[in-house]
Amino acid sequence: MELILKNVKKKDFPVLKSLAKSLGFEIEEKDKPYNPEFVKEILEAEQSIR
Template sequence: MDLILKNVKKKDFPVFQSLAKSLGFEIVEENEKPYNPEFVKEILQGQKDIKEGRGIKMTMEELRDLCK
């Protein structure tokens, strides 16, 4: 059986570790990175570009035509 603990505070983690060790459990740490760093960089750059006026405005019709 697997038990998953999420959002454990760093100060509480040693308590869980010692408890698991005393009970003979195996601890596997997985630090999730939900987004690709390159993707995040592109999104942030796009937001910056829009704020600096480097974006374009399109009507819904133009967008539909572009997607055809």
């Protein structure tokens, strides 16, 4: 079975990680960075406003 936790606060993550480890669960962390094209568009739009 796979369990996905979303919107976990940074302060709570060590507790969850410790609990999972003590229960023998495998932990896989994934960060989802912003799409680089999206960031580029936002920065260009910001520059055009100025």
